[in-house]
Amino acid sequence: MRVIEVLGPLQVRRDTDGEAVDVGSPRHREVLAALVVDAGRVVSTDSLLERVWGDVGRGASTSNLHAVISRLRGRLSGAGIDVAIATAPPGYRFDPPEAVDATRFQDLLARGRSATDAGDLPAAHDLLHAALELWRGPAYADVRLPFAEVEAARLDGQRLAACELVVDVELGLGRVAPALDRLPALVAEQPLREAFRRQQMLALYRAGRQAEALEVYAALRTLLAEELGIDPGPELQELHRRVLAQDEELGATPAGSDAPAPTAYAPAPTAAPLWHSEVVVPADELVGRDHDVAHLRDVLTASSQRLVTVTGVGGVGKTRLGHAVAEASRDAFPDGVALVSLAPIADPDLVLPTVGRAFGLSAAEGLDPLDAVAQHLRSRRVLVVLDNFEHVVDAAPALARLVAVCPRLSVLVTSRTTLRVRGELHYQLSPLDLPGADDDAPASVAGSASVALFVDRARAVQPGFAVAADNAAAIAGICRRLAGIPLAIELAAARTHLMSPAAIWERLDRVMEGSGARDLPARQRTMRSAIDWSYRLLAPEQRELFRRLAVFHGGFTLDAAEAVLGDARDTLGLLEDLVAHSLVLRDADHPGTVRFRLLEPVAQFAAEVLAADADEERDARDAHLAHFLRLAEEVEPGYRGDGTRDALATTEREHANLVAAIEWALASGQGDLAGRAAWALWLFWWLRGRLLDGRRLLQGVLAQDVSDPVRVRAHAALGAMTFAQGDMALARTWCTGVRLARGSGDLEGEAHNLAGEGLIALAENHLDEAELRFVETVRLTEEAGLAGEWLWTLAHIWQATIRLLLGFPDHAVPLLEEALAAARGRNDPLAIYIALFTSVQVAVSVGDLATARTQLEEGLALSLDTGDMANLAYFLEALAVVESQEGDHERVAVLHGSAARLRESVGSNVYGYYQPDQQLLADAIAAARTHLGPAYDDAVARGRGLGAEPTVAYATAPRSALLD
Ligand SMILES: Nc1ncnc2c1ncn2[C@@H]1O[C@H](COP(=O)(O)OP(=O)(O)OP(=O)(O)O)[C@@H](O)[C@H]1O
Ligand SMILES: [Mg+2]
Known part of the structure; x- marks a missing residue:
């Protein structure tokens, strides 16, 4: 019996004669649809109102809803239609689900799937065919409300899955003709869905129409390339290859009643998905x-x-x-x-x-x-x-x-x-289901989701807590009062170790009655009142800490909380209290450091109460700033010396707090502090590509009245951000930095800006000018007592790069040796591999392949160790050049594939400061392609599938071991 049809425009039909029945106005149809999408399940009155009338004006429409429902009932029974809209607290339920065609469709599809899995293809075919016959057009076509659109999308997904499956079954049964009939419409409807193209290629091929099968692939390839600039997926590429090669297995129809094997030719999955x-x-x-x-x-x-x-x-x-x-x-x-x-x-x-x-x-x-x-x-x-x-x-x-x-x-x-x-x-998303309005029997109360949540959370503080005759009404009352909002329920349940449900209910009732914020929508008001209530139950010291926690972004450590509370109080104890009251969460996720955080609505409330006292707010935000400025300056030397990895990880974890601290410094006119923190962070921003934050904050610093050293450094750092973004015009802020530094005798500041000017000159191929700048940078750093430090080291490497580009590799060698010795002395992996990279270029250019190889191996290991995948890609390509010159073309192809894959995974153009010889690489690849012939693609594919660690093992293994 199917009398409600939704696989097309909504339609009600009399079972006996198939006659269409008018159920009334569009509103009536919408309410019916809102019940039918959840046929067999209770839909609460609130949800119904929300689905049909939207979030506004719900209070006014409750009686409308009841009127519509009784009208619907009248029409349905009047027409002799055997379905029910039952009253089932807290709402209504449409029964029976089988009366809806969508239910029948899903049932047939599920049975079709099982039959396919069991290998009974003829049965599967009949079931799926019957399922698809039910469709008359887009589901719920005439009900233009969000809930119906979601359901329609879901059903449509199932329809497409059914189409795909029925074709697979037809192919499995060797019925190529019906599959070929179906597919053109499906391909036209879903031109980018590769499954239909795959089936069409396979069907055509099996029908002996190989050329057309190849055309299907070509058409898709063109479409993807033109519209999206991508290639067909690997599965389809593989099928294409096999159609071209006339692979025998493709032609074979799986014997007898074997299940179809649509993925039999899919490439094996590689690494676990991210x-x-x-x-x-x-x-x-x-x-x-x-x-x-x-x-x-x-x-x-x-x-x-x-x-x-x-x-x-x-x-x-x-x-x-x-x-x-x-x-x-x-x-x-x-x-x-x-x-x-x-x-x-x-x-x-x-x-x-x-x-x-x-x-x-x-x-x-x-x-x-x-x-x-x-x-x-x-x-x-x-x-x-x-x-x-x-x-x-x-x-x-x-x-x-x-x-x-x-x-x-x-x-x-x-x-x-x-x-x-x-x-x-x-x-x-609606709140959790509530207990029915007038039914406070423990069993029915306990059956609702909101009560289940309350009980679960209450047990965390009160083991053994359960719904019983003496508390069922109170618990139900609490959940109704809190409108089924999970966070509000958690806050209330956290109080059960001190208060009985009845006491909580009574107090909540009082608070909610009198609570302000009348302008907020009802649920938001409920949520806010629940937090307010929870906050007022705290002791004064707990409240103070809670308010001050509003200054954190992205969580915080105990240390940071102590710094913000500001004196010798027991911060840990107070934090634990707040955790017990569900106002603060403890994250177990960060190994080594316990972190805490506030949920959004709670954090917003905390910010509101903190803002009510300007002195306290200023005090807390200043303490937050001082703490994170100290952290930034403590961590900073680590980026270019011992412990690079930890230093980067710490900054990553606290990045939102660091940014917030700088923002506060800027907002409160403490530009010098903002500038110091930004200077401590710029290298992190650069290394991790956080250029937008860096740029915005540094521009903020420059817009304020700050001291000369801070201004000079803000120019240096802003130049680095914009240079890395490829914005050469703005990067010339370095020139202003140089002028200003000279005026104030700031040698270190001048050196940084001057090196920047050198980089611009290098990027624009003004090699002489660039060299002058780097020579001067070295001199300045030495005069400032920074010989051997980071900038000194890099300026040496850049000079060597220029010597190499000018055709004097011999001159580059001593410069690189000095740079390497200094970098090693400071345990600075970053400077070490930048020096090694240039050094390899030098060695290759003079034909010293043994030295190049040794240095590449060290660079590969270091990149892997610091997790620097972009750098790894550069080193693999450099190694490919070496392999080519030694005649090992297969390794060229594998290394090239792996490097390409890594580069895709980090994005291109990460290191503006490397200047590899692209021609050498292009020649190496071309030679490998010629020598290997068809095996070239396989080798590249193998490289692509390797992943970072195996690639390094492959690249650095003794070559005699690779001959198998
Ligand atoms: N179905 C649920 N079962 C158990 N706990 C839940 C459920 N839904 C929400 N919670 C809990 O309720 C609290 C609030 O949930 P969540 O943070 O997901 O809300 P949100 O809608 O994302 O809020 P916001 O708009 O503030 O981001 C969390 O502690 C969460 O774990
Ligand atoms: Mg959220």
């Missing part, structure tokens, strides 16, 4: 979200919707849900899943570079970040979860653009508001 998470979620149980997780997973993995926004009030569980969906979807994204936290970011321009960084792209902050990130992600099948997008809504158009140009990228955004961009699918 999983990158900046989002920390507690280890406790996720309650009541199975349905949402499954739903979103379906949409993201199977439909053609690739930008989904989950919205909801602060604390409703968006972040938590996003994390769960990402975990559940991992298997569908072979190139990885990344969860990016936008909460610490204030600048919308940083959104795309931050996405790139999650996938290892460290060079996206140049002049065109969208292009850099798109290049990087274009051909990858990845899922990105962007958490807390409301901070940076201005980045929405850029994000939409990224999704448009990366056809395999899917994005899940969590945000308090929608993005309002084309192609966005909006998923409104």
Whole structure:
């Protein structure tokens, strides 16, 4: 019996005669749809109102809803339709699910899948065929509301999956003709979906139409190249190769009733897909979200919707849900899943570079970040979860653009508001289900998700806590009062060790009644009042610490909290109190250091109460600034000496705090302090490609009235940022720096700016001028007592580079020897490998391949050790040149493949300061291609599949061991 049809425009039909039944106005149809999407499950009154009327004016429409429902009931039963809209607290339930065609479709699809898996292809075919017959057009075509659009996208994903499967089954059964009938429409509908192209190639090939099969591939390749600048995926490339080669296995129909083997020719998967998470979620149980997780997973993995926004009030569980969906979807994204936290970011321009960084792209902050990130992600099948997008809504158009140009990228955004961009699918996350309105029996109360969460959290502070006859009404009352918002429920449950549920309920009631902020939407007001209530129950000392914690961004350590509280109080004890009250979270995720953090709504509340006392706020922010300035200056020498890796990691972890500290210094007119902190950070920014933050903050410093040494250094650092961005005009800020430094007799400051001028000259190929600058840099550093230090070392290396470019490799040797000795003396891996790289160029140019090889091996090991993949790529290419000159073409190809892969993973153009001879590399590659013939591509592919560590092992293994 199917009487509600949604696989097309919504339609109600009488079972007996198939006659269409009018159920009333569009509103009636919308309410019916809102019930039918969850057929068989209770939809709460709140959710129904939200689905149909939206978030505004809900109070006024409760009675409308009841009226609509009774009208619907009347129409349905009047027409003799045998379905029910049951009243089921806290809402309504549509029954039976089988009355809906979408239910029937999903059931047939599931059975079709099982039959396929069991190898019963004839049965599978009939089931899938029947499933697809149910479709009349886009699902819920005439219900234009977000909930229906999400459901339609999900069902459409399943329809496409069914189409794909039925063709596979047909091919498995040797029925090529029906498959060939189906495929053109599917390819036309989904031109970029490679599965349909694959099937079409295979079917044509099996029909003896090899040329047409190749044309299908060529058409897709052209389309991808023209529209997106990418190649077909590896699976399709492999199939193409085999069609060309007339591979015998391709022609064979799997014998008898074997299951189809659509992936039999897929290349073996390489390394484990990336999983990158900046989002920390507690280890406790996720309650009541199975349905949402499954739903979103379906949409993201199977439909053609690739930008989904989950919205909801602060604390409703968006972040938590996003994390769960990402975990559940991992298997569908072979190139990885990344969860990016936008909460610490204030600048919308940083959104795309931050996405790139999650996938290892460290060079996206140049002049065109969208292009850099798109290049990087274009051909990858990845899922990105962007958490807390409301901070940076201005980045929405850029994000939409990224999704448009990366056809395999899917994005899940969590945000308090929608993005309002084309192609966005909006998923409104409701609070957890509440206990039914008038039913306080313990068993029914305990069955609701919000109560389950309350009980779970109460047990953390009160083992053995349970719903019983004497507390069921109070617990239900608390959850209703808190509107089912998880964070509010957690705060209340954390109090159960001191108060009975009844006492909590009573107090909450009182607080909520009287609480202000009438201008906020109801749920937000609820959330705020719950935090306020929790805050007021703290002791004065706990409150003070809580307020001051508002100054942190991206979490904090105990040390930092102590610094901000400012005296000899027991900060750890107070922090533990706040953790016990669920106001502060302890992150277990960071090995070696315990970190704490505040959830967003809590942090916002803390900032609000801190701002109420200007003196306290200033005091806390100054203490935060002093602490992080000290940290920045302590860590800084590590970037160019012992402990580079740790130094970089520490700064990375505290980066949001460091930026916030500089911002406060600028905002409060302490430009000198801001400038000092920025000077301590510039090398980190440069090495890690954090150019936008660096640039913005340094420009802020220069805009203030700061002392000469600070100003000179701000010019030096700003020059470095803009030079690395490729913005030569702005990089000339170095010239101003030089003039200013000369005026104030600041030798060190002058040297830094002068070296910058030298780099510009070098980049613009004014070699004589560049050399003069570097010679002068060396002199200045020596006069300033900095001989052997970092800048002195680099100025030597750059001089050597120029000597080499001018055709005097012999002159370069002593310069490099001095530089290397100094770098080794300081244990500075960065300077060591920069010197080695130039040294290798020199050795190659004079034909001393043995020296080149030894130095390359050292450089490879060092790059691997410091995790510098960009550098590794350069060294591999240099080694390829050496191998070519020694006649080992296969190794050239493998090394080239591996370097190309590494370079793609970090983004191009990371080291503006290397000047490798591109012609030598191009010659080496061309020679390898000629010598190896068809084996060349295989060798390159092998290199691409190697990964960093095995590549270095391969590159440095004794060559006699490689002859097998
Ligand atoms: N379904 C759930 N089960 C268990 N705990 C949950 C659930 N949903 C949310 N929580 C908890 O509630 C708190 C708030 O959730 P979360 O941080 O995900 O909210 P949010 O919607 O992302 O808020 P914001 O808008 O402030 O970012 C967290 O402590 C989270 O672990
Ligand atoms: Mg969140």
